[in-house]
Amino acid sequence: MTKYIKDRSSVKLNISDDRSEYSLLYDSYAPLLYGVIFRIVKDQVAAERLLEKTILKIWKCRAAHDAKKLTFSTWMINIARNFAIFDSINKNNEATGSAGILELVMTHGLNIKEAAGRLRISMKEAVTRLREELKQTRPLKIG
Structure with missing residues (x-):
């Protein structure tokens, strides 16, 4: 049992x-x-x-x-x-084919600066990409 x-x-x-x-x-x-x-x-x-x-x-x-x-x-x-x-x-x-900065930040525990360094992009580009990836999560409906 x-x-x-x-x-x-x-x-x-x-x-x-x-x-x-x-x-x-x-x-x-x-x-x-x-x-x-x-x-x-x-x-x-x-x-x-x-x-x-x-x-x-x-x-x-x-x-x-x-x-x-x-x-x-x-x-x-x-x-x-x-x-x-x-x-x-x-x-x-x-x-x-885009790099997932959100994944680097959320699942690998990197901050935005570290993720930008790993992707070899500027902080401004990192913030822009992160913002775009976060927008993609909004249409996900739970329930």
Whole structure:
């Protein structure tokens, strides 16, 4: 019989690398996170791939969750949503051949100056590209 996390609002996974806790996390939250991801990417295979990446990221970063700022489920939903949005942006960038400064900033943790340096563009161009990529995220409707 599968066990689920009953009180999701107060959950805090142990820092240990216990596989049973990973399974508990997956069994309790995968359906919720899959739904968030699927509403954005609208592709079952992509949603399943992103769900795996999301759960793994949550597991690796679980010590970084701050219950004073966000509930555990809200924190996880934000991670899932970001993976889905950036996946959609990356598909668009691959189709157009443009570099994804938003991806560098959001998923690789670079600031705009560092991203501009990596792309070998001016700060002004970096800000312009970032603004354009952010505009592309607005048409994504969740729900």
